[in-house]
Amino acid sequence: MKLRLVELTKRFFSRHGSLLAVNNVNLEINSGEFFVLLGPSGCGKSTMLNLIAGLEKPTKGEIWFDETLVASASKKVFLPPKARNVAMVFQSYALYPHLTVFENIAFPLRISRTKEHLIKESVQKVASMLAISELLHRKPGELSGGQRQRVAIARAIVRKPNIFLLDEPLSNLDAQLRTSTRGELKNLQRNLGITTLYVTHDQIEAMSLGDRIAVLKDGKIVQIGTPDDLYECPVNPFVATFVGSPPMNLFKSSISYDKGSFFIPVGNTKIKLPENKAKKLKGLKSKHCLIGIRPEHIYINPTSTKQPLKGKITSIEPMGKDLLLHISIGENEFTAVTSKKRFKEFEIVDVEFDMEKIHIFEIQD
Amino acid sequence: MIEERFKSVLIWIGCVFIAVFCLTPFLYMIVISLSSSPDFLTKLGEIEFSFKNYYSVLTSKSLHFVDYLRNSIIISGVSAFFCIIIAGLAAYSITRLDLPGKMLILFFVLAVSMFPQISLVGYLFKFMSSLGWINTYFALIFPYIAWILPLSLWILVSYFAQIPKDLDKAALIDGCTRWQILLKVIFPVAAPGIFSVSLLSFIFAFNEFMFALMLTIDYRSRTIPVGIALFQGLHGEIPWGNIMAGSTIVVIPVVLLTIIFQRYIIQGLTRGSIKG
Numbered sequence: 001m002k003l004r005l006v007e008l009t010k011r012f013f014s015r016h017g018s019l020l021a022v023n024n025v026n027l028e029i030n031s032g033e034f035f036v037l038l039g040p041s042g043c044g045k046s047t048m049l050n051l052i053a054g055l056e057k058p059t060k061g062e063i064w065f066d067e068t069l070v071a072s073a074s075k076k077v078f079l080p081p082k083a084r085n086v087a088m089v090f091q092s093y094a095l096y097p098h099l100t101v102f103e104n105i106a107f108p109l110r111i112s113r114t115k116e117h118l119i120k121e122s123v124q125k126v127a128s129m130l131a132i133s134e135l136l137h138r139k140p141g142e143l144s145g146g147q148r149q150r151v152a153i154a155r156a157i158v159r160k161p162n163i164f165l166l167d168e169p170l171s172n173l174d175a176q177l178r179t180s181t182r183g184e185l186k187n188l189q190r191n192l193g194i195t196t197l198y199v200t201h202d203q204i205e206a207m208s209l210g211d212r213i214a215v216l217k218d219g220k221i222v223q224i225g226t227p228d229d230l231y232e233c234p235v236n237p238f239v240a241t242f243v244g245s246p247p248m249n250l251f252k253s254s255i256s257y258d259k260g261s262f263f264i265p266v267g268n269t270k271i272k273l274p275e276n277k278a279k280k281l282k283g284l285k286s287k288h289c290l291i292g293i294r295p296e297h298i299y300i301n302p303t304s305t306k307q308p309l310k311g312k313i314t315s316i317e318p319m320g321k322d323l324l325l326h327i328s329i330g331e332n333e334f335t336a337v338t339s340k341k342r343f344k345e346f347e348i349v350d351v352e353f354d355m356e357k358i359h360i361f362e363i364q365d
Numbered sequence: 366m367i368e369e370r371f372k373s374v375l376i377w378i379g380c381v382f383i384a385v386f387c388l389t390p391f392l393y394m395i396v397i398s399l400s401s402s403p404d405f406l407t408k409l410g411e412i413e414f415s416f417k418n419y420y421s422v423l424t425s426k427s428l429h430f431v432d433y434l435r436n437s438i439i440i441s442g443v444s445a446f447f448c449i450i451i452a453g454l455a456a457y458s459i460t461r462l463d464l465p466g467k468m469l470i471l472f473f474v475l476a477v478s479m480f481p482q483i484s485l486v487g488y489l490f491k492f493m494s495s496l497g498w499i500n501t502y503f504a505l506i507f508p509y510i511a512w513i514l515p516l517s518l519w520i521l522v523s524y525f526a527q528i529p530k531d532l533d534k535a536a537l538i539d540g541c542t543r544w545q546i547l548l549k550v551i552f553p554v555a556a557p558g559i560f561s562v563s564l565l566s567f568i569f570a571f572n573e574f575m576f577a578l579m580l581t582i583d584y585r586s587r588t589i590p591v592g593i594a595l596f597q598g599l600h601g602e603i604p605w606g607n608i609m610a611g612s613t614i615v616v617i618p619v620v621l622l623t624i625i626f627q628r629y630i631i632q633g634l635t636r637g638s639i640k641g
Contacts, residue, residue: 055534082540094531098553108539111549155539 001066001162001195003029003052008061009073010047010219021047023219024061029212032193034186036210038200040242044219045199049165052197053088054081065162087161091168093152095140101127102136105154112159126154129188146177153185157192164189164196170205182208203243207231215239237361240292246324248292248359249334255281255289255360264291266353267330269309274355281360292359298336299352300325300343309351313343327351391616398609418610429584430611433592438618440502440588441570444509448517448566449559451510456521457547461533471522478515482575490579504580505588509570516569517562524558525551560626568619589615 010022021044029035037045050056052063054071062072070079087108095104102123103110109119127133130150140148149169156164169185170178186209189196200206206213207227215222215230215238223235234240234248241247253264255273262278263270273281299305309329317324325336325343329351336351343349401415422430459467489508490499498504528551536546552559574590581587587595593611596604 050534053534053538055537081538082542086538088535088538090531090535092529092531094529094535096532096535096550096554098556107536111540111545155535 002031002064003027003163003195003197004062004064005048005052006062006064008048008051008063009059010044010051010056011059021219022051022058025219025221027214027221027224029195029197031195034189034196034198034209034211036198036200036206036213037216038203038206038210038213038242039216041201043216045201045216046167047219048216049088049167049197049199052163053086053165054079054084085159085162086165087156087159087163088165088167089149089152089156089169091171093140093148093172095148095151095155097140099139100136101132101138101140101143101151104140104151105136105158107155108159122158123154126158130154145173146181149173149181153188157188157194161194164192164194166196166198168200169198171200171202178205185209204245207243215242234292234359237290237292240359240361244294246295246335246337248294249298250290250292250361251332251334252363253289253291264289266309266332267311269307271307271309271353271355277355277358277360288363290361290363292361293334293353293357295324295335295337297354297357298327298334299354300327300336300338300340301350302352305350305352307352309353310348311351313345313347313349316343316345394609394612397605398613400606402606418606419614422607422610422614428596428607428611429587429592430589430614432584433587433589434615436502436584436586437571437589437615440505440509440586441567443502444506444513444570445563445566447506447510448513449563452514452517452521452562453547453552453559455518456525457551459518459522460525460528461530471519474515474518478512482512486575486579489576493580499580500582500586502586505573505577505586508576508580509573512573512576513566513569517566520562520565521555521558524555524562528554564622564626567622571619 005025005027008022008025008027009020012019012021023044025048037048039045047056051058051071057078058071058073060073062075063070065084069075069077070084071077096107099107105123105126106119109122114122123136124133127136130153132147132150132154135143135147135151140151143151149172152169166185170181173181182205198206198209207230210227212224212226213230214224217238223230223239225233230239230243234243237250241250251266253266256263256265256270262273262281264273265271311327311329311334313325314328314333315326317326319337322337322339323341323343325338327334327336327349334351398418399414399416401413401417422428458464459471464470485508493499493504532550532554533546536550541549571588572590573588574594577588577591578594581591584592589611593608593615596608596611
């Protein structure tokens with residue numbers, strides 16, 4: 001099912017004033033797509049999920065499921081969750097503690113008065129799909145976090161929802177389980193082909209799961225794109241630092257123009273911009289820019305370099321396969337990732353920036 | 366080491382003192398109820414063991430003990446039942462729905478419950494007389510519901526507030542109406558709270574004295590606390606043995622209820638609904 005949000009806005013009112021949680025969001029999610037809403041806490045991503053589920057009424061705008069209008073502030077249309085056939089998995093799992101796993105999964109079917117033999121059949125089917133058949137007679141209190149997670153997912157998919165909503169479902173799991181569950185979740189979604197909306201603040205989760213990702217900030221969509229789009233071409237410094245780990249290095253710089261070429265100063269050295277990057281700068285209004293470069297695009301002690309940059313290692317973080325180096329060049333601090341070993345703190349090293357991979361963001365005056 | 370030991374001895378002495386202090390009257394009550402002597406303050410050595418008092422309390426028609434007991438159980442049971450239903454609905458709406466001024470309602474209810482009973486009883490008497498309800502079950506059931514409600518409401522609100530809101534959301538998405546959420550999710554999850562509040566309400570109504578004294582006249586509606594207090598012999602003497610036997614019997618349902626429901630009260634049913 002295709003999901004369409006048109007100028008969706010949600011404003012909360014309280015004694016202390018009002019809060020714009022979702023601000024004029026336009027979004028189209030294709031049928032069968034795995035779509036991720038990524039953003040820091042408090043950016044309105046969970047509110048968006050609640051609006052789509054029918055737990056909140058929009059202040060403005062419309063929500064469409066295919067050609068059905070499910071919520072509209074101006075046309076006074078509001079379908080309750082029951083009529084939307086959406087399923088949701090919560091961060092807290094929200095299993096019914098007084099019911100067995102079987103009854104938990106069967107709950108939505110019982111509410112819709114499904115026939116007993118059909119309930120049994122469907123519950124057993126999803127239970128075997130999620131490998132929880134042995135747990136059906138237990139209570140949620142007797143399950144581990146990972147098992148509860150599976151029960152919550154089983155309860156969500158048992159009645160074949162139109163849209164599958166997940167609100168940070170993996171954040172209560174330990175790191176190892178999170179990685180494995182992530183893979184399973186992706187496979188499950190592929191096999192079922194249900195349109196899925198996944199909310200998270202973890203960019204690694206977003207990158208590995210999403211067909212497309214929307215980055216949100218302060219209730220607004222900052223950028224929509226595939227994981228590669230976000231990584232390769234972030235539209236602004238926020239996306240640039242939010243996506244990718246360790247985050248992109250950003251430093252303020254003023255670009256200078258000399259003999260037909262553009263240069264950026266780093267420490268005491270001026271580095272020439274390559275032609276294709278320089279071309280884009282023609283339209284630049286301000287000379288003051290933020291220059292971004294990812295840690296993996298900073299090379300340490302290269303065999304030959306045209307940039308005579310010297311940097312001092314201020315600290316070293318071993319990460320197993322790689323080393324994370326904190327390097328100071330002039331008054332700027334950079335992090336760099338290298339697979340080379342044997343560095344000492346306070347050592348002076350040669351540094352080279354991969355100028356093809358740098359990002360230039362204009363600073364609005 | 367010595368200090369540790371001294372501390373634990375002190376704690377033991379304290380515990381024993383409190384237990385003796387609280388339980389001695391009960392012990393005395395049981396001893397007197399089992400004695401055949403008609404006097405209250407007989408020397409312990411002269412007491413003769415007999416079930417005479419129990420027998421007379423349970424069989425003597427003029428004492429109406431069984432009538433009082435039946436009245437008490439019916440009135441307390443009905444009051445507790447309605448109290449739980451009203452308090453349950455109120456607690457659900459206060460913790461879950463977007464009501465304006467809901468804290469104000471809660472504090473207003475609390476304030477009302479602060480009135481001393483004696484300040485209400487005169488008005489209640491007038492009211493019940495004009496309704497013609499004096500000496501009926503209704504005369505006690507209605508005031509009891511109103512009188513116990515604030516306590517039940519406050520306990521249930523704090524209980525319901527602990528139930529994660531995600532459960533409501535999950536139930537809404539699973540297709541429940543508000544009523545279904547209340548009946549199929551909130552009430553079962555809050556079962557320990559509901560049980561303890563029912564028990565408390567029952568005991569409160571069961572023990573109530575003043576309203577019962579003022580609003581009832583005879584065995585047709587009089588409850589057990591008033592009944593026992595007004596036990597009188599044929600010639601106006603105070604039958605201590607009967608009073609003690611009656612009191613001992615009356616303690617039994619309350620103790621039984623506590624023992625039966627203890628399990629439910631302690632059992633942490635919310636365990637496992639969310640992480641942790």
